[in-house]
Amino acid sequence: MSTRIDARFAATASEGRAALVTFVMAGDPDHATALKILQALPGAGADVIELGMPFTDPMADGPAIQAAGLRALKGGETLTSTLDLVRAFRAGDDATPLILMGYYNPIYVYGVERFLADAKAAGVDGMIVVDLPPEEDEELCLPALSAGLAFVRLATPTTDDVRLPAVLRNTSGFVYYVSIAGVTGSATPDFDVVAGAVKRIKRHTPLPVAVGFGVKTAQHAAAIARSADAVVVGSALVDAVRGSLDADGRATEKTVSAVTDLVSALAAGVRSARVAA
Template sequence: MAFADTSSGAEPAPAARRPAMPETRIDRRFAALRTEGRAALVTFITAGDPDPETTAALLAGLPQAGADVIELGMPFSDPMADGPAIQASSQRALRGGQTMARTLDLVRGFRARDDETPIVLMGYYNPIYVYPVPDFLRDAREAGVDGLIVVDVPPEEDEEICLPALEAGLNFIRLATPTTDDARLPAILANTSGFLYYVSITGITGTAAPDVDAVHGEVARIRRACDLPIAVGFGVRTPDQARAIAKGADGVVVGSALVSAIAESLDAQGRAGARTVPAVLDLVRGLAEAVRGG
């Protein structure tokens, strides 16, 4: 038959396919925070936005400012799940000549001085596909990457990168969304590891404010089917939102607000200035305080 019978509503990958994985920095970090009894602050910036030196300085400062997990965006020319702020950040990085090799160099540089803070690379599949996948996984692991979020590779395409990543010892973090119903959820969870990323809005990054009660309800629903930590993101911008979301989640992801702070600090030529790094880190400190119950 040319078309599959998908009347079950999902094609869950059998859990047995999940390769046994050693513990990663992500597992250790969430376990430690669970003991501490608080949610993680997960911060997103784009690698090379607007230049690699700025990213390196931001990476170096983020843990001290209160970031528990760092998501580093792999810039892509066509980021179709992202809103204007992250689109612009991706464009700035590409204009600055950012490549996948340079992105991995940034991780390597960070890892030389910090062996604790987890780094998750986040982006789209094509730059990984052409790298190609086996070399990318090897180089990413060697550079000190802990996990991957590849937004345009759903469970239906698990053979592409999810399963190879797990075999290479990298967590593959999947997104669950408001459109993920109970029939679909097992497919999402089957090969997810590290943490689950709950997308708090039906939309693209940074474009709407999440409805906190609805998000908490959804997180509670997913938690019944899943023993992984659940981090919430896509619309969280302010410390107040972060504080509210953190009450019912294991992590809060902030991205668009940070890259917007980068954008606002640039000069007319789009170059980073003395204010760029402090502006972002100040914002992170405020968010961290809120997430920690301040």
């Protein structure tokens, strides 16, 4: 059965370009503004959306995404309201793939079976849960696959050829290659090294390979897009949200456009890469 994720990657491949995957935090800086941002992303050039599930202890996230999660939690965002966001987004967009990204604890507290059923009904296409290794696939990965949700795995610079098959075994949708060793938004990747890593992963899987962490500009996006099937941008977008807020941390009339202007620039960078290649 073809999914929204499969269809979108097939479409971008047929256009001869990489996809742009954008990460934003649910409920940042507040629920209503987060929905406006979400609704505006496809029109700005986002091909796939990752929606962060706010959590109090996001160990893989750098300062920008940590702060976004804290803003969302302070505003009252919950896993239930995050699924409400997805539902509201789906009311106007039935084509753009949407993936929830976060940590296992809130899902565990919500109840795995209930969460998977509610996420599927809301219109979620898949999930990335960064603190569940392949050895824990029975906790969430396998139930998610049974529920018809993709389970996207992370591969990192330290994932060698011995470890890679275990990482890829139950992966679906796409593979997310973390381009740097460290937390999100912490450094700029070495694009030649990334290209080599993408080639290596592709020898092990037919799935699309998306590359993220450290991608901040249209130039970065274009450089990644020359070798990867998708470019993931997150910290730069949540930084754009933060930079648009007033002195009290509230949304302004510039908040949505701060994100969409950057997405448009990144999308242009991604689209330029394959045309020139």
